[in-house]
Amino acid sequence: MPKNRLAKLKTAARIVRELYRDHDTIGKRLEALQRVAWELVPGYRLTWPDSDWCKDSDFNQYLESTGQLKGMNTHNRMMLAQLLRLSDNVPGDTVECGVYKGDSSWLICAANRSSPLSKQHHMFDSFEGISQPGSEDGQHWTRGDLSFGLNGVQERLKEFEQTAYYPGWIPDRFQDIQDLTFSFVHIDVDLHEPTKDSIEFFYERLNDGGILLCDDYGSAFCPGATKACDQFLSSKPESMISLPASGGFMIKGQQTGKNFWQTLA
Template identity: 30%
Template sequence: MIPADETLRGLLKQHLDDHDLIANLASFGRRMHFMKGFAHYEVFNKIKDLPGDIVECGVYKGSSLLTFARFLETFCPGDRTRKVLGFDHFRGLADRTEKDGLDARVGNTAEGWNPADFRDTLFALVDAFNQDSFVPQRPRVELVDGDVCKTAAQYAAENPGLRISLLHLDMDLYEPTLAALEAFWPRLLTGGVVLLDEYAIREWPGETEAVETFFKGAVPRIEKFAWASAPGGYFIKT
C-alpha cells in the first residue's frame, strides 16, 4: 500500500461520518482516479451534442457508469431521451480464454476484479441516483445483468430504436468485447465515440485483439490523452 492510500484510509476510519463522505467526496479521492474522470469528461464533451445513449460494457462497481450519468444530468438535464446503459454479469473475469493472457500482478486471473459482493449495493446506488435526477419519473440509468456475449445482441434486437453516442468497452477480455462490438457498432452514430479502457495495454491483450479482430486489420485511428494512463484509447466513428 502506498503512503497516500494509508493516509486516506486512516482519515476515513478516524474522522469521516456519512455526511462528510457524501458532501466532500473529492477531498478523499486520489489523483489517479480523478485523472480518469477528467478523461471521461473530455470524451463526453465530444458526444454531448449528439443524440443517442451511452452504453457501458463492464460496469464493475459503477464508478464510470455513474460519472457519465452525472455528466448527462449536469449538461443535458432536460433531454430525458438519453440514457446510460450498463451491461455486466458481475462475476469478474471468470470467462477468460487463452486470448486474454494471464497476469496476476494486475488481477488478470479467473478470480480477478469480481464485484459480486457489491452487486446489490450498485443496484441500490443506481436507484438512489435515479431518484435524485432532474426528472425522477424518467430514470437515467439502466443496468442489464447477464453475460454480454448474450445480452448485448438480445438487447439490440429487442430495442430496434437504440442509437448510441458513446460505447465504453471496459470488460478487459476478448470474447465479450468482440460480442459488444458486433451488437452495438451498427447502432453507433457517425461522430460517436468508442472508448477502450485497456487498449494496447500489454497485461490485458484480449481487448486489443478483439478490436483488431472486429475491424479485420483496418482499425480506425485510435488516440488517447497523453496526460492520463487510462483509458487506453478512443476513436470516433466516421
C-alpha cells in the same frame, strides 16, 4: 526482504537524500520522485502536477467518493469525463460493458443528466466478475476477479433516473437493446472475447459523431482487449486513438490517419 528489492529501496532513498540535501524546491522534489519511480518501477513516467483539473474541486469530490483521489485512475476518469462532452449533442443512448462498482457509469449518468438530449444509460455486467480468460489474455486475470454485486451498483447510482441494468454474461443480453442506437459506448471488460463481442455489436449501432471508448486499450494487462479493437477496426475507416494513461477511443465516421511512427524508418 529479497536482496534486489532492498538494493532498489536503498538506491531510491539515496536519490531522495541527495536531491533534498541542497535543493528542497518543487523542481528538485519532482526530479527525485521521477528518479525514484523509475528505480522502483522501471519505465514508469510521472506527469506534470500543474494541470488545472488536479485542483478541480467538483472532480476531486467525485474521485473522493470513489476512494480514488490519490489512486491510479484519475487520468482515465478525466478523459472519460471530457470525451463524454464530445458526444453530448450526438443523439442516442449510452452504454457500458463492464460496470464493476458503477464509478465510470456514475460519470456517464451525470453527463446524460446535463445533456440537452434525453439519454438512457444501459449497463451490462455479469456482476460476478470477469469471465474465463482465453489464450489472448496474458496472465494477469483470473475468472471471478473484480466481482461486485448488482445491488451495490444500483445503490451507487440511485440518484439517476434513466438507467437500465442487464445482469448476465456478455453478449447474452445484447438482444434486449438491439433496436437502439448510441452516442457513447464504454467497453471495460479487460478480456478479448467480451471486448470483441461488444465492439462487434455496438459499432454498427453507434451514431455518427458518437464515441467508442475502450478503457483497456493499450494496457499491458489487457492484450486481448487491444487486439480485439484493432482487429475489428482493421476493415473500418476509424482506428483507435491511444490515450496517455492507457485506454483508447474512436469517433464514429471520423477517418483516422496512420500511426506515423510506423512510417519513419
